Amino acid sequence: MTTFLSGGTGTPKLLAGAESVFDPADTTVVANTGDDVELGGLLVCPDVDTVLFEQGGVLDRERWWGIADDTTETHDELRALADAAGLDSGPRYLSDEAQNTGRDIANWRRFSGVAEFMEIGDRDRAVHLTRTSLLDEGHNLTEVTRTLAAALDVPVDVVPMSDDPVASIVHTVDGSSSDSDFAAEMHFQEFWVAHRADPEVADVEFRGAESADASPAALGAIEEGPVVIGPSNPVTSIGPMVAIEKLREALHQTTVVAVSPFVEDEVFSGPAAKLMDAVGYEPSTRGVADAYPFADAFVLDEADGTHLDRPAVRTDTRMDDAADARRVAEAAAEALSRAGAEVA
Ligand code: GDP
Numbered sequence: 001m002t003t004f005l006s007g008g009t010g011t012p013k014l015l016a017g018a019e020s021v022f023d024p025a026d027t028t029v030v031a032n033t034g035d036d037v038e039l040g041g042l043l044v045c046p047d048v049d050t051v052l053f054e055q056g057g058v059l060d061r062e063r064w065w066g067i068a069d070d071t072t073e074t075h076d077e078l079r080a081l082a083d084a085a086g087l088d089s090g091p092r093y094l095s096d097e098a099q100n101t102g103r104d105i106a107n108w109r110r111f112s113g114v115a116e117f118m119e120i121g122d123r124d125r126a127v128h129l130t131r132t133s134l135l136d137e138g139h140n141l142t143e144v145t146r147t148l149a150a151a152l153d154v155p156v157d158v159v160p161m162s163d164d165p166v167a168s169i170v171h172t173v174d175g176s177s178s179d180s181d182f183a184a185e186m187h188f189q190e191f192w193v194a195h196r197a198d199p200e201v202a203d204v205e206f207r208g209a210e211s212a213d214a215s216p217a218a219l220g221a222i223e224e225g226p227v228v229i230g231p232s233n234p235v236t237s238i239g240p241m242v243a244i245e246k247l248r249e250a251l252h253q254t255t256v257v258a259v260s261p262f263v264e265d266e267v268f269s270g271p272a273a274k275l276m277d278a279v280g281y282e283p284s285t286r287g288v289a290d291a292y293p294f295a296d297a298f299v300l301d302e303a304d305g306t307h308l309d310r311p312a313v314r315t316d317t318r319m320d321d322a323a324d325a326r327r328v329a330e331a332a333a334e335a336l337s338r339a340g341a342e343v344a
Contacts, residue, residue, distance in 0.1 A: 001026050001027075001028065001221070001224050001225070002022045002026065002027055002028075002225075002226060002227075002228060002336075002343070003027075003028045003029075003030060003221040003222055003224070003225060003226070003227045003228070004027065004028070004029045004030070004227070004228050004229075004230060005029075005030050005032075005227060005228075005229045005230070005232065005237075005238055005241060006029050006030065006031045006032065006047060006051050006230060006232070006237070007031075007032050007035075007047050007230075007232040007233055007236070007237025007238070008032075008035070008046050008047040008050040008051075008064070008065065008237070009050070009064055009231075009232075009269065009270065010230040010231030010232045010233075010237075010259070010261055010268075011029070011051070011228075011229075011230030011231075011232060012050050012051050012054040012055075012059075012064070012230075013064075013230070013231075013319045013325060014228075014230040014231070014259065014319065014325050014328055014329060014332070015027075015029065015051070015054065015055060015156070015230075015325070016054055016319075016322055016325050017319075017321070017322030017323065017324065017325025017326040017329065018325055018326065018329035018332075019155070020326060020329075021326060021329040021330055021332075021333050022228075022329060022333070022343075024055075024155035024156045025155070027156040027157065028156065028157040028158075028159065028217070028218075028221035029051050029055075029156050029157070029158045029159070030159055030160075030161055030215075030218040030221060030222065030241065031045070031047045031048040031051050031145075031158060031159070031160055031161065032047045032161060032236075032237045032238070032240055032241060033045060033047070033048065033141070033160045033161055033162060033166060033240070034166050034167065034168035034188065034206055034236060034237075034239070034240030035047055035168060035188055035189060035236065035237075036048075036105075036106075036109065036167075037106075037109045037110075037111055037118070037187060037189050038102075038103075038106035038109060038110045038111065039111045039113055039116065039117075039118060039120070039128075040078075040111070040112065040113020040114075040116065041113065041132065042113075042120075042125070042128040042129055042131075042132045043103075043105060043106055043128060043131055043132045043135065044118065044120065044128050045131070045141075045145075045160070046065060046189075047237065048145055048158065048160055049065075049124070049127060050064065050065055051154075051158050052127075052145075052148055052149055052152055052154055052158055053065075053066070053067055053152070055149075055152075055154040055155060055156055055158070056149075056152030056153055056154045057153075058152065066119075066121050066124050067121055067123045067124050070121030070122060070123045070124055071121065071122045071123075072119060072120075072121050072122065073122055074120070074122055074125060075116055075119050075120050075121070075122075075125075078113065078114070078115060078116040079115055079116065082114050082115035083115075087114055087115060088115070089115040089117065090111070090112070090114065090115050090116075090117040090194070091111055091117040091186075091187075091189070091190045091193075091194050092111060092112040092114050092115065092117070093110065093111055093112070094110040094111065094112055098110060103132075103135055103136065104164065104165055105135060105141060105163070105164070105165050106165065107165040107167065107207075107208060108165065108167035108169065108187075108207045108208065109165075109167045109187050109189075111187075117190075117193060117194050118189060118193050127148060130148065130151075131144050131145075131148060134147060140163040141160045141162075141163045141215070142159050142160060142163055142215045142216075142217050142218075145158055145159060145160055146158070146159070157217075157221075159215055159217040159218050159221070160215055160218070161214065161215060161218050161240065161241045161244065161247065162212045162213060162214055162215050162218070162244060163213070163215050164208065164211070164212035164213055165207075165208045165212065166206050166207065166208045166209045166212050166240050166243070166244070167187060167206070167207040167208055168187070168188040168204060168205075168206055168207075168236050168239075168240055169185050169186070169187060169188070169204070169205045169206075169207050170185065170186055170187070170188055170190075170191040170199070170201055170204055170275075171184065171185045171201070171202045171203040171204070171205060172184060172185065172186065172191075172199040172200060172201060172202060173199070173200035173201070173202045182195070182199045185205075186199075188204075188236055191271075192271065197270075197271035197274060201274060201275060201277075201278035202278065203278060203279060204235055204236065204239065204275060204278065204279055206239060206240045206243040209240060209243035209244050210243075210245075212244050213244075213246070214244050214246040214247045214250075218241075218247065219246055219247060219250055222247060222250040222251060222254055223250050223253065223254060224254075225254035225255050225256075225341065226254060226255040226256065226257070226336050226339070226341035226342075226343070227251065227254055227255065227256040227257070228256075228257055228258075228259070228332045228336070229256065229257070229258040229259065229292065229295070230259050231259040231260060231261035231268070231317065231319075232261060233261065233270060233271070233272040233275065234261075234272065234276060234281070234287075234288050234291040234292065235272065235275040235276055235278075235279055235281075235291075236271075236275060238291075238292075239279075239291075242291075248294075251294040252293075252294045255296050255336060255339050255340060255341035256292070256294050256295045256296055256339075257295060257296060257297045257298065257299065257332055257335040257336050257339055257341075258288065258289075258292050258295045258298055258299070259298070259299040259317060259328060259331075259332060260285045260288050260298060260299065260300050260301065260304065260317065261288065262283075262284050262285045262287075262288060262304070263285070263301040263303050263304045263317070264284055264285055264303075264304050264305065264306055265282075265283060265284040265285075267283070268318065276288075276291070284306070285298075285300060285304055285306040285308075286306055286308070289306075289308050289309075289310070295310065296310060296311075296339035296340070297310055297311040297312065297313070297335040297336070297338050297339040298310060298311070298312045298313070298335065299312070299313050299314075299315065299317065299328060299331045299332050299335050300312045300313070300314050300317070301314065301315070301316065301317040301318075302314045302315055302316055302317075304317075311335065311338045311339065312335075313331045313332075313334045313335045313338065314331075315327055315328060315330075315331040317331075
């Protein structure tokens with residue numbers, strides 16, 4: 001068995017070519033749910049879905065989210081209606097009171113569907129509708145995720161980190177941008193989708209993590225190990241998992257290797273550097289190693305000269321296609337064996 005921890009880009013990219021190194025039948029993917037939001041009453045799980053869509057062969061590989069060749073008729077109509085009615089395009093949070101009313105899993109991240117600030121494709125929406133309806137029928141998020149995985153013919157076991165709500169909330173430095181008056185705090189999706197990571201960040205909070213239980217399936221998979229952390233944003237993709245006490249303890253007990261999302265201090269994509277800086281880590285491979293005290297070995301880019309206190313396997317870590325992913329997966333397997341783990 002091998003367990004991968006995943007956000008929405010790095011680990012899905014790694015999995016898209018890892019099957020000859022890590023047998024899918026013996027692979028569990030634990031996906032981050034801190035980025036999830038409820039939008040117009042539907043629970044949207046971006047990281048879970050990128051894994052499901054990639055492994056199910058339907059991912060839009062240009063954008064690395066959503067379903068390939070999907071249409072956006074409902075989304076376009078939502079935008080047009082709001083525009084015609086003179087309604088602000090949002091993001092439109094529900095009231096403070098409504099944030100904690102309704103299904104618990106969506107606490108602290110409920111948005112109105114008016115003007116739909118995130119683009120949801122038509123086929124994509126059917127996934128969110130099915131997920132939310134199954135939750136309302138009484139299933140937990142782990143069960144629902146496995147049901148969707150079966151429907152999409154996903155060969156690996158995909159589970160959320162928790163069946164409880166954990167919301168990644170970005171605390172901004174007030175008045176730090178000329179764009180507008182940013183709220184003092186905003187959900188990660190507002191920060192990323194609506195503001196393109198522009199606001200200055202003071203801190204990132206994982207609301208609910210202290211009381212959230214690990215999903216038993218995620219905890220069991222991490223305890224069994226070994227664990228591969230693909231190149232991920234250590235703050236908003238892996239941070240929510242590490243913030244759940246049982247998962248953090250399990251990571252310290254098991255063999256873990258991590259692929260750096262940096263080449264020294266150069267990030268491949270996304271807001272990882274800015275967010276790491278904000279929470280007190282050097283935005284670099286060294287900072288990633290500091291963020292993962294439980295990691296036993298690393299995979300670093302061959303151009304990355306960072307000297308770490310733990311073993312490192314070097315390869316070209318840029319992943320554009322399946323052959324790249326396979327090369328990085330082989331390096332991860334080599335790092336696992338250097339860390340003393342048995343690789344199936
Ligand atoms: P998110 O959920 O979309 O924020 O994505 P993840 O946390 O899964 O991954 C984001 C990280 O992936 C970023 O910090 C990027 O630097 C890293 N990344 C993206 N593409 C590559 C790649 O081809 N190679 C490596 N090593 N890292 C990558």
